[in-house]
Amino acid sequence: MDETELIQYAQQGDLDAFNRLIQHYEQQVFNLAWRIMGDSDAAADATQEAFISAYRAIGRFRGGSFRSWMLRIVTNACYDEIRRRKRRPAGSLETLFDDLGVPEPDNPGDLIHKPEAPEAAMERAELSHAIQDCLNRLPDDFRVVAVLADVQGYEYQEVAQVIGKPLGTVKSRLARARARLRECLQRYRELLPLTFRLEDESS
Amino acid sequence: MNEMQVHKLSQRDLERLSAYLDGELNARQTARIEARLEREPLLRDALQELQQTAGLLRSMPQVTLPRHFALTPEMVESHKKRYAYPALKLSSALVTAVFVLVIGIDVFGAAKGSGEIATNFAQRAIADVPAMDADVDAADDMVAAEAESEEGLGEAAEPLVEAAADAYDEDFAMEAGGVEHTQAPESDIPAEEMEEPEELAAGEPTTIGKTVEEGDNEEETMGDEGEWDGFSGVDSTPAITATTEDDVGDYAGEEQGKESPFDQVEPIRLLEIGLAILCIILISATLLVRVSSR
Numbered sequence: 001m002d003e004t005e006l007i008q009y010a011q012q013g014d015l016d017a018f019n020r021l022i023q024h025y026e027q028q029v030f031n032l033a034w035r036i037m038g039d040s041d042a043a044a045d046a047t048q049e050a051f052i053s054a055y056r057a058i059g060r061f062r063g064g065s066f067r068s069w070m071l072r073i074v075t076n077a078c079y080d081e082i083r084r085r086k087r088r089p090a091g092s093l094e095t096l097f098d099d100l101g102v103p104e105p106d107n108p109g110d111l112i113h114k115p116e117a118p119e120a121a122m123e124r125a126e127l128s129h130a131i132q133d134c135l136n137r138l139p140d141d142f143r144v145v146a147v148l149a150d151v152q153g154y155e156y157q158e159v160a161q162v163i164g165k166p167l168g169t170v171k172s173r174l175a176r177a178r179a180r181l182r183e184c185l186q187r188y189r190e191l192l193p194l195t196f197r198l199e200d201e202s203s
Numbered sequence: 204m205n206e207m208q209v210h211k212l213s214q215r216d217l218e219r220l221s222a223y224l225d226g227e228l229n230a231r232q233t234a235r236i237e238a239r240l241e242r243e244p245l246l247r248d249a250l251q252e253l254q255q256t257a258g259l260l261r262s263m264p265q266v267t268l269p270r271h272f273a274l275t276p277e278m279v280e281s282h283k284k285r286y287a288y289p290a291l292k293l294s295s296a297l298v299t300a301v302f303v304l305v306i307g308i309d310v311f312g313a314a315k316g317s318g319e320i321a322t323n324f325a326q327r328a329i330a331d332v333p334a335m336d337a338d339v340d341a342a343d344d345m346v347a348a349e350a351e352s353e354e355g356l357g358e359a360a361e362p363l364v365e366a367a368a369d370a371y372d373e374d375f376a377m378e379a380g381g382v383e384h385t386q387a388p389e390s391d392i393p394a395e396e397m398e399e400p401e402e403l404a405a406g407e408p409t410t411i412g413k414t415v416e417e418g419d420n421e422e423e424t425m426g427d428e429g430e431w432d433g434f435s436g437v438d439s440t441p442a443i444t445a446t447t448e449d450d451v452g453d454y455a456g457e458e459q460g461k462e463s464p465f466d467q468v469e470p471i472r473l474l475e476i477g478l479a480i481l482c483i484i485l486i487s488a489t490l491l492v493r494v495s496s497r
Contacts, residue, residue: 019273026272027265034266044269051272055279128263135260149225150260156227172214175221175253179210182256192259 003066010058018055025067026051028152029074035147036078038136046081050074068161071154075144075162082140127191134184142177149174212249220250224257288492295485302478309471 001009001020009017029050033043050073061069135143135151141163148159149170159170185192212220222228223236240246 015274015276015279022272022274027268030268030272031265035263040266040269043266044272048272048278051274052278055274124264127259131259131263146260150257151263153261156222156225171218171222171227174225175218176214178221178253178256179217181260182252183210185256185259193255 007058007061007066010055011061015055018058021066022051025070028067029070032071032147032152033074033078035132035135035151036075036144037081038132042081042085043078046074046077049080050077053077065158065161068158071148071158071162072164075148078144079140123191127188130185130188130191131181134181134188137184138177138180142173142180145170145173146177146181150178211245216246217249220246221253224250224253288489291485291489291492295482295489298478298481298485302475302482305471305475305478309475 001017003021003024006017006021010021026047030043030047033046033050034040037043037046050070054070054073057073135146138146144163145159148154148162149156154162156167156170156174159174160167163170219228219232219236223233228236236246240250
């Protein structure tokens with residue numbers, strides 16, 4: 001059964017058909033949520049919420065890219081979760097991890113990685129943590145665009161569909177997000193690849 | 204040196220460069236930026252910085268799923284309940300706020316204003332009934348006249364205009380023109396029997412007074428004429444008009460009041476009772492949903 005048929009069955013209330021769609025998209029959806037939220041639990045909540053919302057709203061899906069539609073729902077779920085957390089701040093995650101003595105939120109066990117030496121794996125995880133920290137420091141709108149375009153690698157047109165903004169807004173937000181990230185990453189220069197450091201030092 | 208080239212660019216150049224990096228510029232824009240890249244080292248350095256940053260982001264690994272997110276029928280149902288709770292909570296809060304507002308208006312506003320006035324009117328009206336000394340026949344005449352008046356105000360107005368023209372000089376009659384259409388044809392009751400209470404002579408309305416006035420407007424008018432000496436017609440006429448209109452309303456209220464004691468309850472009381480019941484229902488429903496969702 002292809003995606004279009006699954007969508008049609010799901011629109012008729014077939015939960016199994018919808019669960020097969022979930023199976024196909026859950027990795028992308030969770031990854032996007034994780035990078036936007038910067039926290040595994042919050043990302044899982046937003047992902048689950050997004051799939052429930054999507055199931056309830058699938059009757060209103062009128063064709064086009066199902067992935068864009070799904071990514072838009074999870075992006076909105078992330079915004080909702082961010083707003084909820086701002087209303088009820090429970091201490092920053094960074095502080096929480098520091099308090100618990102956890103070196104980074106995305107510990108190596110969370111990552112899909114190829115077998116590599118422990119040291120290399122640790123460096124890679126630290127770099128990933130550094131980048132995620134800089135992403136977390138971006139304004140929400142910039143972070144969402146940076147994650148969609150750079151981390152997830154979607155085209156500008158699809159990013160525009162997901163965030164529901166014109167292409168010009170995507171270009172502007174992405175450019176500014178990259179500039180800010182570049183600035184932020186200077187704090188973690190020792191973790192950055194050599195070429196990154198050399199170019200920076202030579203300038 | 205740590206100063207970054209991207210921050211030396213204008214916003215426009217930064218956006219162009221970023222879009223160029225992703226191949227999102229059209230042919231003309233691409234040619235233009237490439238020509239500039241050849242000439243401007245600053246632009247080249249900035250492009251390299253953007254490339255490195257985007258490359259770092261793209262190198263971020265996918266995260267593993269902590270679990271699968273397949274839905275169960277229970278999850279979909281519980282989701283409905285979860286959304287019902289905040290909706291009910293909000294509704295309860297709004298209705299309670301409106302209820303408190305209405306109570307506040309009733310207590311602090313109506314009690315000091317219209318409530319007291321209405322009570323005074325009612326008390327005066329009751330006191331005025333014996334003073335009017337209208338016998339049963341006169342009351343019957345009044346009812347008949349009133350019925351006539353209700354059937355055709357147009358017909359009733361004509362003799363009144365004539366009566367008014369006889370009673371008043373022309374100027375005054377014109378000023379008092381707004382009154383006549385509400386008056387009924389004359390009756391047999393002599394003017395002497397219709398002693399006007401002091402309050403009425405001063406232009407204040409009564410409630411029961413109207414039951415006689417409706418059938419006896421000419422006498423009242425004549426009586427008024429005699430007592431208007433101390434007043435200007437312009438000042439007195441609106442008061443009479445108001446008296447007549449108010450009295451009609453009061454009379455109707457009295458008639459209805461006889462039919463059902465519930466009709467005597469002020470509308471604001473009914474609103475308060477309704478809101479109180481709604482509050483209780485909504486709060487109970489909210490608590491029920493809250494308890495059942497746990």
